[in-house]
Amino acid sequence: xxxxxxxxxxxxxxxxxxxxxxxxxxxxxxxxxxxxxxxxxxxxxxxxxxxxxxxxxxxxxxxxxxxxxxxxxxxxxxxxxxxxxxxxxxxxxxxxxxxxxxxxxxxxxxxxxxxxxxxxxxxxxxxxxxxxxxxxxxxxxxxxxxxxxxxxxxxxxxxxxxxxxxxxxxxxx
Numbered sequence: 001x002x003x004x005x006x007x008x009x010x011x012x013x014x015x016x017x018x019x020x021x022x023x024x025x026x027x028x029x030x031x032x033x034x035x036x037x038x039x040x041x042x043x044x045x046x047x048x049x050x051x052x053x054x055x056x057x058x059x060x061x062x063x064x065x066x067x068x069x070x071x072x073x074x075x076x077x078x079x080x081x082x083x084x085x086x087x088x089x090x091x092x093x094x095x096x097x098x099x100x101x102x103x104x105x106x107x108x109x110x111x112x113x114x115x116x117x118x119x120x121x122x123x124x125x126x127x128x129x130x131x132x133x134x135x136x137x138x139x140x141x142x143x144x145x146x147x148x149x150x151x152x153x154x155x156x157x158x159x160x161x162x163x164x165x166x167x168x169x170x171x172x173x
Contacts, residue, residue, distance in 0.1 A: 007045050011054070012038055015047050018054040018077065038075075046093045048085075055079050056089050060097060065104055071097040073105040076119055086122035094126060094165070106160035109133055110150050115161060128163040135159050 012035055038045060038059050047057035056078035062071050073093055078086040097103055105128060107120045120130070135157045138147045147158050 007039065007047070010052050011047055011049055012045070014049060014052050014054040015045065015057050015059075018057075018079070044093070044096060046089055046096075048089060056085055058089055058093055060093050068101055070102050070104045073103060073123075076105075076122070078122075081118070084122075084125075086119065087125045090122055090126045090128075103128070103165040105163045107163065108150060109159040109161060111152060120161060120163070123163045123165075126165065128165045131162045131164050133159055134162050 016035055016038065040061065043059055043061045045057060045059050048055045049057075056076075058073050058076040060071050060073050062069060064070070065072065071093075073090065076086055076089065078089060094103060105123050107116050107123070109115050135152070136159075137157055138151060148155070151158050
């Protein structure tokens with residue numbers, strides 16, 4: 001696991017490349033993901049790699065969400081399907097997120113209604129639970145540019161299943 005400012009360029013570049021490759025095989029919604037999104041101050045990267053080959057990963061960022069300090073997990077993918085690898089990546093991120101009350105993740109709902117069931121299952125196995133489907137506005141900020149490809153018909157919003165994990169509860173159990 002790397003803090004965003006300490007991650008080697010080769011690892012970040014390989015993660016961005018692999019994330020785009022994984023997404024290209026599904027409805028493309030993160031085609032505009034960039035290195036600057038990942039390396040913003042306070043972000044962490046959980047990247048599993050062998051030399052310069054990235055096998056899976058995610059990035060996290062702390063933000064205020066619904067009035068709470070939350071560590072949000074983003075960009076999860078795993079090249080090793082069916083082996084619980086994504087679950088281990090999430091677990092690793094959780095072990096480095098004890099500075100927040102909660103973890104949050106969103107699993108996008110495509111305009112067709114399709115949800116990434118494998119990602120939702122990996123989060124559920126780590127104690128995340130769905131709190132419902134929410135509609136979010138897409139800002140004009142370039143960091144939101146990846147959202148346009150799966151926007152709702154209005155072109156200004158997207159839907160996602162919101163998943164929450166209470167870290168405090170898990171540390172005491």
